[in-house]
Amino acid sequence: MTVNVYPSGYSAEEGGEHISVYLRLWSDPGTARVKLSKKFRIGDPSGKSPLIVLCSEDIFTRVRETWGFQKFTMVNSAKSRYIGHNGSFTIRCDLEVHTKACTTSTSTTIAKPMIVVPPSNIVRHLEQLMVSKQWSDVTSLVQESEIHTHWLIIAVRSLLLYDTLEASTTNSVIRIEDMKVVVLRAILHFVYTDELVPVNETVVAREMMAAACRFRLEWMKAMCENLLAHLLSKDNAMSTLELALRHHYEELKIYCNDFTERAMK
Template identity: 85%
Template sequence: MESTTQRVRIEDMRASTFRAMLQFIYTDELPIKPNNDEESGSSRNNFKKEFMARGREAMVHKLLVAADRYDFERLRLMCENILCESIDVETVMMTLLLVRGRQRCCLLEDCCIKYITSNPDVYDAVRATKDYEELKETCSSFIIEVNERVATHNMARHTSSPSSSSIIRRPTEEKSTSRYKLEVVRGTHEFMIPNFSSVQRSHGVGQVITSDIFNIGGYDWTVNVYPSGYSAEEGGEHISIYLRLQTDPGIARVKLSKVFRIGDPNGKSPSIVLGSKDIFTKVRETWGFQKFITVNSAKSRYIGHNGSLTIRCDLEVHTKACTASTSTTIAKPMIVVPPSNIVRHLEQLMVSKQWSDVTFLVQESEIHVHWLIIAMRSPLLYETLVALTTKSVERIGDMKAVVLRAILHFVYTDELLPVDDTVVAREMLEAACRFRLERMKAMCENLLVHLLSKDNAMSTLELALRHHYEGLKIYCNDFIKRAMK
């Protein structure tokens, strides 16, 4: 296929800023290295470190302006968060100058004001900077607003402190007060295991399946299930369920209350409920129950009509917030950045006709694609289906529409479409091998393992032997041996 290139001159942005913005558009990541707070041993290294930090902040300033101009909310919040974390006496006024008049940057502006008014010593140091004098000349109304906030803060502090002259304070002693506040964050995650009977048969003792990562209380978690038990001592008669902390807690101790629950979809049997209070640390990241429920009980009473088993995990994570009142060490606020949505955007692009330049006709269904994405993600698929096409509409006769849609869904999103049909899963695997999509191939093999049953084990093994799918072959052989016992 032929392509045309159009030149557009950008006059009001530096090339480095434009490249950084484009990298965010393509990757949803900020192309700026995190600030390194490790101490250095020489003054030369300290100077280099400070110089790099200032250059980093200058780049973030420019990116913030570009993000605000083109309404990249996630990029803007990422920039605001970096600037909020790096606020100090030397940078706070320039940051205020940057966000002044930008209504969408009110969070960063609030961070700056809170920093300035947090302590009289901080405010005095800020007023001694050149940036403060510049802002005083150009935005006097804003300086008045800051002064009013400082006065209000100092008045409240003096009112709450003892005023008796009999109290003697040592001038070199620095005091601080804080208030302990216990907060509880509650959340629930449901982990559904499709075709549980097949999954259990294909997983031996000690083999685990893991839920998607979910976040509760500011920490990432997974539910880890051992369908045939965690330990061989139990003889594979029980299902083991554990909660695992995926976030590195550092030196923190994460306290929580957890409850695992499996309910009867038919409402005939009581729910199986086990709970405990635990403390997760860097050396103890997993807590759970080795004998949660017997395999036979789960299969006979708690399997849904579609063959799935659903495990519900209820968490209460205890977090502590300390509010400082007089300490000169300032706890800087953090701006919450929303999670990446690039996969959702690509999925929306895939299902829409917008900007598509090739249309495939498969079993009388029209499937619209973007050849640039195909070429980037799967060169062989591009060479096979797109590169030799001279028309905007091309008929595909050797593939089902559902299989081509599954291939394209993976190409656009790097995720596998949910499929519970063994025949379709096999055709997806063959297509993934045909177009050398190694990650999709492994995912399809894993899907076929989950779909294994007595009815399809032999035909799946034949497929594995014919195409040399070694991993799938091993699983099929193990499954057939266990079924014959």
């Protein structure tokens, strides 16, 4: 099966107002008929707009090898609501092939009713809670910068981080001497959102990874490994490999070795 997307519509008569999307049977089925259910959907990367979902159940044959939706969505709607931050537009296609033999020679497309459920935005709400400082009950002071957070969220996400901050608390203010403010902000951003802050410096990425290990944030540790692999260059490959060997970062070690071998060719 192949997915064919027509950004300006399947035919010129449509005037380029709709995006068309079709599923095509790639191989010749001979006299057989292939029955499957398909679901095309797009979502707003920002989580503000509802999902667009279209479903159908079709029978593909040698004569009718293509099924889809001529007016999947409006071009203007896609550009204004469903374009990612990197300019990408993503259509997801889910397929279910029916293994039971088809006994009818007719082919029909039946649109199934779908209740549109918007994507979860709890991450954005937690991020706003952190940024707004609303209802914060703990203040961290690091490198003369104040960071306001919430004990409950920290305790739920990392007991080690909670214990470390609590042990340094004096009059509701936590003084942290062994960490840079950029690293603590990165840790807290992950605690609230499960996401890494954008980082382009290898040194900062390494310190973030060390902090993730310190507080046993395994998901953040894996993301930092991936970030260090992304930032890998000829200038820092050996030092990053030494870091991976010293702390037993197996995936990063393998990636560094592969990178070094390719760079030497």
